[in-house]
Amino acid sequence: MNIIVNLSIYLALILSIYAFVAFVLGIRKQDQRLIDSARGATLSIFILASISTLLLFYLLGTSQFQFQYVYQYTSSDLPLLYKLAAFWAGNAGSLLLWTFFLTMYAVMVAYSRKMRRNPMTPYIVAIMTLNMIFFYLILAFVTKPFILLDGVPVEGRGLNPMLQDPGMILHPVTIYLGYVGLAVPFAFAIASLILKSMDSFWVKMTRRWTILAWLFLTLGNVIGGYWAYTELGWGGYWAWDPVENASFMPWLTVTAYLHSVMIQERKNMLKVWNLSLIILSYALTLFGTFLVRSGVLTSVHAFSESNLGAYFLIFMAFMVIFSMYILMSRYHLLKKDTGQFESFLSKESSFLINNLILLGATFAVFWGTVFPLVSEAVRGTKVTVGIPFFNTVMSPILLALLFLMAVCPLIAWQRSTVKNLRDNFLIPAIISLVVAGLLVVMGVQGAYPIIGWTIVTFMILTHIVEFVRGTAARRKVTKESVPVALYNLMIRGRRRYGGYIVHIGIALMAFGIIGANFDEEKLLTMRVGESMEIGDYTITYEGLAQRSEGVNDIVFANMKIEKNGRNLGYMQPERMFYLNWEEPSTNVAVRSTLSEDLYIVLSAWEQDQRATFKFKVNPLVKWIWIGTWVVTIGAIFAIWNGRYGNIVPRYAGPRRKVY
Template sequence: MTILGQIALGLGLLLATWGAVVGTIGGIRGRPELIDSARRAVFALFAVIGVAALSLLVALLTRDFNVEYVWSYTSRQLPTVYTISAFWAGQAGSLLFWTLILTGFAAAAMWLTSSRYERLMPYVGAVTCAVALFFIAAMLFSANPFDRLPFTPADGNGLNPQLQNPGMAIHPPMLYLGYVSITIPFAFAVAALMSRQMDAGWVHAIRKWTLLSWVFLSVGITLGMWWAYVELGWGGYWAWDPVENASFLPWLTMTAFLHSVMIQEKRGMLKKWNIVLVMLSFLLSIFGTFITRSGVISSVHSFTQSNLGYFFLVFLVVACVFLAWLLWSRLPGLESEGHLESMVSREASFLFNNLLLVGMAFVILWGTLFPIISELIQGVQVTVGPPFFNRVTTPIGLGLLALTGIGPLIAWRKASTSNLRRQFTVPVGVALVVATILIVLQFREFYAGVAWILAAFVTVAILQEFWRGVGARHRLHGESYALALARLFGRNRRRYGGYVVHLGIVAYFVGFTGMAFRTDLQVALAPGETATLASPFGYEYTFTHMGISRFKALNRYVTAATVDVRRDGKRVAVIRSEKRQHFSCRVAVSPCPQGSESASFQPSTEAGIHSDYREDIYVVFAGIAEDTEEAIYRFTLNPLVWWVWFGGGVLLVGGVIVMWPGGGPSRRAPRRTIAGYAAKLVDEREKVTA
C-alpha cells in the first residue's frame, strides 16, 4: 500500500506545480483552457492526496510495522480509535493530514464559489496549489510518512500515553482545520490583488470561509486547553507555552479581521488593513507550524528536531517577500472610500478592537520570540514566562471585553446623544450595581473584579439587544416571543449569532478569573487519613485517602488511589486518580498474554476531576511512599473552570448559527432587504416614541 502512497505523493507534486503555474498564467492571460486545466488540477490534487491518506490509514489499521511511521506511533495493544488518531500524532502523518485538508478545502472552494467571482478563481487555485506544493515537497524530501524500515519489528513503539485521550484525538484535527482553512481567505486576498479585482467582491466571497476557520481555530484551541487540563496534571489549561501561543496568534488576527471586514463592507474603509490581516493570519499559521516542528524555541510540545524547520523558514521568507511586493504594487487600487466621522461611532470602536487584538498578538509574538531576540541583541537568552504574559495581556483582554459590549451598541458613522442614552443606560446601570456590590464586599482581586463588572455590562447589553429585537417582532407581527426569537435568528443570523458568540466569550472571561482564586495542597496521606482545604466560596473540603488498588487494563498497568471528598461534611464525590504504566507486547498476539508485556514509555498520571459550575476538585496522585499504602496527593480547587468549557460550547453554537447555510446575501437579497427595512422602521418608530 505504501507504494501507492508514494506514487500518489509524487503525482501530487506534479499536479500542484501544474496548478500553480497554469493557474497564474491562465489568470494573467485570461486563457479559458488554461484556467479550466488549473481548476481540474485542484480536484485531481485532492483525489491523489486522498489516495495517499487512505494508504497511510490502511497501513495503520493493518498495523504494518515495517512502515516506520506505523511502527513509531502504534502498537498491537493500541485501541483502534487511537490507531486512527496516530495519523496526526507524528510529524510526517500530520503533514499529510494538513495537505489532505488543504486540498479538500481548495476543491470545495473551487466547487462552491459562485460564478460571480470567476476572475478570482484561477489565482485561488494557483495559491492553494503553491501552498500544497510546499507541504508535499516537505513530505517527500524531509518527513515521508511512507518510509520503510529495513526489517519488520514484532510490535510497534506505541502511542505516547498522553496522546491517548479523546481530547487529543480531536484537538489536533480541529486546530489543523482552523489553521489550514485560513489558506482559503488568504488565497482570495492574493487573487484579488493579482487580478486587480480589489472591490468588496473577495470579501463577500470569503465571508463563510473566514468564519469557518475562526470557529475551527476557537474550538481547536479550547479542546487543546481541555486536553492540557485533564491530561497534563498540573491543574491549569494555559501555560503560555510557545506552541499554545502559536495557535493563539492567528486566532487574534482572524478575530480582528472578522470585525474590521464589516467596516469595509459598510463603509469601504480599511481595504489595505484587511488584506494585511489576512496575510498576517496565514503567515502566522505557517509560523505556528514552524515553531512546533523546528525546535527553534524550546517547548514541551515540540516534535523532534529536523531539517524540516528550514523548509518552513524558506517558505516563510519567500512568502513574505512575495506578499510585500504584491501589496506594494497594488496599493493605488486600495484607496479608502470613506473616512472616520466621529470617535463615538462603531467604526472607532472596531478600530480600537483591531488595535488591541493586533497589539496583543504582537505582545505574545514578542514574548515567545524573546529568547531569540535577546540572544541576538545581548548574546544571552532571556526568557519570559506566564507572569509576563498575564501581566501584559490581562489589561488588553479587559479592554477587548469592554469593547465587546460597546461595539454592537453604538451607531455607525456618528452616534447621537439619544442613541447613547437609549443603548447604554441599562447595561451601565447594571455594571455600576455590580461594582457597588464588589466595593461593599471589599473585594480584593482587582482584575477579577473589573472582569466581572465588564462581564455584567456586556451580558446585559446583549440581552437588551435580544429583548428589543424580540419585542419589536412581537408588536409588529404579533408573533409569540418564542417564535419571534427564532425568526430574529433566522432573519439576521450574522448579527444575532454574533451576539451568541460574544456571550460565549464573556463565559471564557468569567472562567479565566477563577484562576486568581485557585488553592492547592500537596500532602502525603496514609489510608484513612484526612486533609482539609478551604474553598474561596467559603466551603471546607475534606479529603480522605481510601486506599490504593492495582490492576491491568487494555494496554496498561494501573495503580489507582481513591479519595472521598466532602464539602462541609457532606459527600460530593469519590475521586480516583491513576498512575498508568503502558506496555507493549513481545509477541504478536492480541490481547497480550501474561508475562509477555514490556514497559513502554514512562508512567503517566491521570488526574481525577470533579467538575461543577462553581469549582473543580482536581486530584493528582503523585506517587506512593516506598513499601507503604501512603499516597502523595495534590488537591487543587479550581474555581469557575467549568465556564471556560461552557463558553466554548456557546461560541460553537453561535458560530454555527452564523454559518448555517442559506440566507446568503445573494439568493435572498430582496426578502432580506424588506425585512431589514421593516426592522429599521420599527427602530425609527421606537426612537420617535422614546
C-alpha cells in the same frame, strides 16, 4: 503497497506543479482548456491525497511496522482509535493531514457553484496549488510518511502516553482545519489583488470560510486547554507555551479581521488594512508551524527536532514578500473610493479601537514568545518568558478588549448621540456597578477580578439589551409574540445575532478564566484512612488499588469525598503504566460543578501505601468550557445557510475570457 503510497505522493507533487503551471499559462494565454485541465489536476491531487491519507490510516490501523512511521508512533497493543490518531503524532503524518485538508479546500473552491464562471477562480486555486507544491515537496523529499524499513520489527515503539487522550483525536485536527482554512481567504485576497478587483467581493465570498477557520482555531485552542487540564496534572489549561501562542496569534488577528471587514463592507474603507490582516493571519499559521517544527524555542508541543522549520520559514518569507509586493503594486487602486468617518463616537471608530487592541495583544504575545531569542541575540543571555509575564502583560489588554466588546454593539453606525448612549447603557451600567459593589461586600479581593467580573456583567447585559431592543422593535411593527419576534429577529440577522452569541460565549469564558485565578492548592502525603480539608471539601484517602486496561496497568487511589458533611462518593486519581513506554502518565480525577472543580492528582506513593497527592479547588473552570459551546453555537448560527440574507455576492471586477 509501498509503491502505491509513495506513488500517491510523487504523482500529487507532479500534478500540483502541473496544475500551477497550467493555471498560470491558462490565465496568461486566456486558454480555457488549460484552466479546465488544471482544475481537473486539482481534483486528481485531492483524490491522491485521499488515497495517501486512507492508506496511512490503514497502515496504522493494521500495525504494518515495516513502515517507519507506523513503527515509530504505534504498537500492536494500542487501542484502534489511538492507532489511527497516531496519524498526526509525527511530522510526516501531520503534514500529510494538512495537505489533505488543503487539497480538499482547493477542490471545494475550484468546483464551487458560487464561483462558477468567475474569472477569479483560476487565480485562487493557483495560489492554493502553490501551497500544495510546498507541502508535497516536503512530503516527497524532507519528511516522508511512507519510508520502508529494512526489516519488519516485531513491535512498534508505541505512542507517547500523553498523546493517548481524547484530546489527541480532536485538538490537532481542529487546529489544522483552522490553519488550512485561512489559506482560502488569503488566496481570495491575493487573487482579487492580482485581478485588480478592488471591491468587497472577496471579503463577502470568504466570510463563511473565515468564520469557520476562526471557529476551528477557537476549538483547537480550547480542546488543547482542556486536554492539558485533564492530562498534564498541573491544574491549569493555558501555559502561554510558544506553540500555544503560535495558534493564539492568528486567532487574534482573524478576530480583528472579522470586525474590520464590516467597515469595508459598509463604508468601502480599510481595504489595505483588511488585506494586510489576512496576509498576516496566513503568515502566522506558517510561523506557528515553523515554531513547532524547528525546535528554536523550548516547548512541550515540539515535534522531534528537524530542519523542517527552516523550510517553513523560507516558504513563509516567500509568501509574505510575494503578497506584500502584490499589495504594494495595487496600493494606488486600493486608496480610491474610500468612505468617511463621521464621528469619533461611532461603531466604525470602536471597531478600529478593537483592531488596535487585538493587534496590540498579538504583538504582546509575539514579543513575549520571541523575546528569549531577542535577549540571546542582543546580550547573549537566555531568559524565560513564562506565565507570570503573559498574565501581567495580557490581563489589562484583554480587559480593555472585553470592555470594548461590551460597549461596541450598542454604539450606532455613523454617529452615536448622547441620548443613544444614555438609553442603551444606563441600566446595564447601573446593574454592573451594583455587581461590583456586591463583589466588594462579598470580600472578593484584588482589582482585576472585580473590574473583570464587572465588565463581564456589563458585557452580558448590553448584549441582552440588544436582543430585547430588537425583539421590541420587531413586535412594534409585526405584533408578534415575544418568542416568535425573537426567533424572526435572529434568523433575519444571523451574522449580527450569531456574533452577539459568540460575544456572550466569550463573556462566559472570561467569567471562568477570572474565577480560576482564585484556586486553592495543597500538596500532602497521606496515610490510609487519613483525611484532609480543602475549601468546603473533606477528602479521605482509603487506599491504593490496581487494575489492568489491556496490557497496561493502572494504579489508583480511592478518595472519599464529602462536602459540608454530605457524602459525594468517590474520586479515583490514577497513574497508568505502559508496557511499551518507560514513563507512566497521570490521569487526573476531576469533579466538575458550575461553581468549582475539585481536582486530585496522585503524585507518588510508598510501599506502606502512604501516597502524595496534589489537591486543587479551581473555581468556575466549567464556565470556560460552557462558554466555548456558546461560542460554537454562535459561530454556526452566524454561518448557517438560512432563508434570509443568503445572497451570493455579485462579482463586479474585471472580466476575463477564462474562469
